[in-house]
Amino acid sequence: MSLKTKNSGKTLPTCAFVTALAVFLTLNLGLAISRPLTPLKASALPAKASWECQRALRFQKDSADATPDVVLFGSSLMMIPTTCAEADFQGKIIDPVLEPYSNKLSQLLKAKGRLFQRCFNFALPGAVISDHYLVSKALFKENQRPRLVVLGITLRDFMDCGVDSVAATPAYNYFHRYLSEAELDAMVQAGQGGPWQNRDYLVNKWLYIYGRRLELQNLIETALNGSTTAALKSLKLPREGNPALTFEELSKPRAAGVSGNKNNIDALMAAQEVKPGNFLILPNMQLPWQDNTREYKKRFAHKNEAVFKGQFAILDKLLALNESLGIETLIVNMPVTPMNMKLMPKGSYESYSAALNTVAQKRQVKVLDLNGTFDMSCFRDTVHMNGKGGAALLQAIAATLSEDKREQLSGKAPLPF
Secondary structure (H helix, E strand, O other): OOOEOOOOOOEHHHHHHHHHHHHHHHHHHHHHHHOOOOOOOHHHOOEOOOHHHHHHHHHHHHHOOOOOOEEEEOOHHHHHHHHHHHHHHHOOOEOOOOOOEOHHHHHHHHHOOOOOOOEEEOOOOOOOHHHHHHHHHHHOEOOEOOOEEEEEEOOHHHHOOOOOOOOOOHHHHHHHHHOOHHHHHHHHHHOOOOOOOOHHHHHHHHOHHHHOHHHHHHHHHHHHHHOOOHHHHOOOOOOOOEOOOOHHHHOOOOOOOOOOOOOOOHHHHHOOOOOOOOOOEOOOOOOOOOOOHHHHHHHOOOOOHHHHHHHHHHHHHHHHHHHHOOOEEEEEEOOOOHHHHHHOOOOHHHHHHHHHHHHHHHHOOEEEEOOOOOOHHHEOOOOOEOHHHHHHHHHHHHHHHOOOOHHHHHOOOOOOO
16 A cells, blocks of 8 residues: 555655655756767767668768769659669679669760769669758768769659658658757748647757756767776666767678678668668669559558648758759659559549649759659559669669750750759
């Protein structure tokens, strides 16, 4: 039986909980106002070996010498076919973790008179528009920026029912550490959504101890590593991620005898760990047809209007950011199958097309519309193309960017590069 305090009906455990909660909230409020922890550089914080981490560290490493001329943005709709096309082009097994460049696109652009030497494939599985904005905001600088961004998009990038907030993606989880609190506030506000949709962002912002857990982890580990007390060194602390990683550490191959997922393209999209040898793409892969309509019925369960409007607002911010840095942008409306189109909420694709046309005209950005131009032999499911489709996709991009095709394909003035 619990003891009761004198002249009250409250038990001692209840009083202790209320007191502890009050102390915690008071402490957290004080920390949230004073902000005593100086945010560490993203490279100093613990991280997991994800696609976002691998691509960011590789891009930064290569940009230290010379920033890639072209960056490909998009989801797996861009990542998979261009990677398969690269394996076909080189005629060898490609490890996309170690080989993020599209030599195929570089060769096509060179043949068309566009001397872009290196084309970096920064497409990320499941990416939405706000993810590409985060990448650009985090990594593109005045002295380290590509000359051209090719942004492959479709309706799913703007209204995926599995993504209810700009702060609910793996890319946000990794790249938000590169941005200031003011920059994150502005992006989340542009992305709209209510308190519940933005719950992860709000929890990290206002529960200061939780939001700065990585900085605290780093401080504790630094103290333990420098401590002379054996007892402290033996403590087993819970970890959120690996220690601060470099690209060289991430590039170490997996243990000997562990084979990669040859022919398993789907593993690229669902990977919990991204290490060399996990995914090996064979040249001229014969990919069997897969029906992924069940997945996209969930993604297109409803119109998701708030997310739709928010992602278009952030697309406008992305185009404005690129323009401010002197980066040209080519938007590619990615092809999908008629089967996938039928799954979309009624009228949503028309709304998407109209909104895309509006923002493209506002920012004077060219849109290459490829939907409906590829036959079924180019697809391996209702949205993802195979190597054949990837090669045709890259050819269309190169043709649009070539000197002699610009006006013919767009009906507009040539792009200024």
